Amino acid sequence: MKKYWKLITLTIIIMAGIGTFYIYDSLAADAYPAFTIETNSGNEEVIENLLINAHYGTGQNIQPVQITKDEAIYANERSFFERLDGAYLSPERKHLQENYRNFMRGKAIYGSFYEDEEYLVYANVNIDTSALEARSSSIEVSMLDKGTDETTSFVYDIPHSSEVNHVALQDVQLVNDNVTLITQNHSRSQGNLAIHVYEFDAQSHELIREESIISDQAQEQNQFTDMFMLNETDPMSSKDYAVFRNVVREEIRNNDGTYSHEEISNELIAYNLESGKIEDITLTEELKEFGRVNLFDGTNLYFTKSIENGLEVVSYNIKDKKIENEMTVELDQVESSQAPSFPMVNEGGRELAHLTVHDKNLYILSRIGNVEEPADLIVIDLETEETIYEGEISEKGQNRDSDEKYELTITGIEVN
Amino acid sequence: MNRYLKLVNFEFNRFVKIYVVLLAITLITQIIGVILKSREYVANANEAIYQEQLSTSEFLSQYGTMSFDTIVRSVWFLGPIALCAGAVAFYIFLIWYRDWFGKNTFIYRLLMLPTARLNVFLAKGTTILLVTLGFIGFQLIILPIETTILKWIVPKDFRVDMGVHEIIGAIPELHLIFPQSFIEFVLSYGAGMMVVFVLFTAILLERSFRWKGILMGVAYGVVALFIMLSPLLVQDFVVDGYFYISEMVLLEVLVGCIVIALSIWFSNYLLKRKIRV
Structure with a gap:
């Protein structure tokens, strides 16, 4: 034994150093505060599937964290294999990877999905970047028939023309047994942005219709268009409308030689997927004063405005062209924070609260700047306009050393 | 032992x-x-x-x-x-x-x-x-x-x-030197040991065949590299992203074990039959 003492010492150093490092790792979970949703009143069932995405920490050491009703899971607490496939990042991806593991093979994460009772549809636009000059794009579609467990796929090559230079997929839907794709097409010539619809027969895979539904309205050289589809609360589900915001800006040369941009038009446009027609969204003067709407659930648009002690919320039904709800929600802390997020109430650059809609329930989460101030969570039944749940995000257990400069920043909420 | x-x-x-x-x-x-x-x-x-x-x-x-x-x-x-x-x-x-x-x-x-x-x-x-x-x-x-x-x-x-x-x-x-989880630690140092065994094999090739052995050593390194890259090449050019990343890691572990086994077997052969003193 004696002649091995050097080797034994070395082994002890290895065990002590590396062993404690990785054992400590499993204990380190306790080092981060356990945030939970604490119920003050109401039915806890409505927050069963609520997920809050946030960041915790400052400076160099920021940890993404997901907060649910019972627990807060930090990204570094995920197992190595969980982190690899990234399914935990979104419940949607987790759902797809777990239930349709084989269908999901080779599906780009940035592709679009559509799911109903019978079908799961995946679409993606592939851009061939190997040729420098003429970039050719193709649309790839895969469809899973849940009943027969059969997958059919097809590829459509977008004909190369001077009109189409870059195609960005916005959404895929199944409308009347046709695969409908909504894309944002950029053309080579300056200032040419358009929203296109491609419709394929789900059986024959043939292109039935290709149409530009919204075209660029920039008139002058110095005008720029920004056109985008509003994100919905549940992008995978079937919906009646796709809603776009179309903004035209003008570049103005200031006296001091710098440039600034001025908005010359800003409108919301609804596309009826069933009829394939554009429907105008005409807003009352009062609604136009509201902050930018960013919340859309496939049927209704949600407008919000901050008032002295809370928020004013108006929902607008696109189909009936009328205001559905009009209510005020009392919130203690509607203040600015720097969390860049979508969708949320945004007013003059100030972000006020995170919103989402699920099953006719409106979820509102007041922002968090600091762990010491719990954020309020309110759920309102949109049919009765009554508050059915009140709670707060707060830290469970021991209080942190107040000297430590840490922050919880919420980036979004979703209900699945 | x-x-x-x-x-x-x-x-x-x-x-x-x-x-x-x-x-x-x-x-x-x-x-x-x-x-x-x-x-x-x-x-x-x-x-x-x-x-x-x-x-x-x-x-x-x-x-x-x-x-x-x-x-x-x-x-x-x-x-x-x-x-x-x-x-x-x-x-x-x-x-x-x-x-x-x-x-x-x-x-x-x-x-x-x-x-x-x-x-x-x-x-x-x-x-x-x-x-x-x-x-x-x-x-x-x-x-x-x-x-x-x-x-x-x-x-x-x-x-x-x-x-x-x-x-x-x-x-x-x-x-890379201090992986954040124990699994990554094992993978990181396992890969390190694989490289060490490949280098040892190349050294033994040189010791067995001298100048010609250097070329053989380099060739062995290239073969090992190709074996390690093969799952990636298959993923990209043959099955077009068929495997999940976690499955790719398991495949890499598998081919890594193959390279280690191959190196040990080959070195054993060289030490027994070809080595020159």
Whole structure:
């Protein structure tokens, strides 16, 4: 034994150093505060599937964290294999990877999905970047028939023309047994942005219709268009409308030689997927004063405005062209924070609260700047306009050393 | 087993003097670095607060707080790590060539030992692994000592304390040598040992066939690289993203084991039949 003492010492150093490092790792979970949703009143069932995405920490050491009703899971607490496939990042991806593991093979994460009772549809636009000059794009579609467990796929090559230079997929839907794709097409010539619809027969895979539904309205050289589809609360589900915001800006040369941009038009446009027609969204003067709407659930648009002690919320039904709800929600802390997020109430650059809609329930989460101030969570039944749940995000257990400069920043909420 | 352990002990004892010197250099240089960097920060703070009449909070908003990752990024800290890594890389070759080119060709005696020649090969590999892990373990043990020194020098209001995990978490470049989870640790050092075994095989090829052996060694390296890349090539060009990333990792582990097994088998053959003394 004696002649091995050097080797034994070395082994002890290895065990002590590396062993404690990785054992400590499993204990380190306790080092981060356990945030939970604490119920003050109401039915806890409505927050069963609520997920809050946030960041915790400052400076160099920021940890993404997901907060649910019972627990807060930090990204570094995920197992190595969980982190690899990234399914935990979104419940949607987790759902797809777990239930349709084989269908999901080779599906780009940035592709679009559509799911109903019978079908799961995946679409993606592939851009061939190997040729420098003429970039050719193709649309790839895969469809899973849940009943027969059969997958059919097809590829459509977008004909190369001077009109189409870059195609960005916005959404895929199944409308009347046709695969409908909504894309944002950029053309080579300056200032040419358009929203296109491609419709394929789900059986024959043939292109039935290709149409530009919204075209660029920039008139002058110095005008720029920004056109985008509003994100919905549940992008995978079937919906009646796709809603776009179309903004035209003008570049103005200031006296001091710098440039600034001025908005010359800003409108919301609804596309009826069933009829394939554009429907105008005409807003009352009062609604136009509201902050930018960013919340859309496939049927209704949600407008919000901050008032002295809370928020004013108006929902607008696109189909009936009328205001559905009009209510005020009392919130203690509607203040600015720097969390860049979508969708949320945004007013003059100030972000006020995170919103989402699920099953006719409106979820509102007041922002968090600091762990010491719990954020309020309110759920309102949109049919009765009554508050059915009140709670707060707060830290469970021991209080942190107040000297430590840490922050919880919420980036979004979703209900699945 | 006993023979193998004896050989490991023997190999490590041949390196132990240089090893202790390297550990001492690491400890001393890093502690000097901690003291200098901390003092520099405190001196800046003193100058700003007493001469430029800044308040503590003004100073902190201008210069920021002091934390250990500032020290880790300096050459005082990374220098010794690089030196140790370089020493291991060099010793992978020296552990074989010293037996041929040292005083009285020692390899002759090693190969004449009444034990399987493969044990010599495995003992050398084990020594490289133990030496490397020893550096890592030593670094992880001295880190808390170094952070304590920082706490002595810099007052509490001016610093943000970091644990060992936070320090390493803050510097992505260190993740390869200090992986964040135990599985990654095993994968990282498993891959390292695979490279060591491939290099050993190349060295033995050179020792068996001399000049021609160098070419054969390079060719063997290329073959090993190709085997390692094959799952990636299949994923990209044959099945078009069929495998999930977690499945790709398992495939890589599988082909890595194949490369290790191939290297050990090939080296065993070379040691038994082809080696020249």
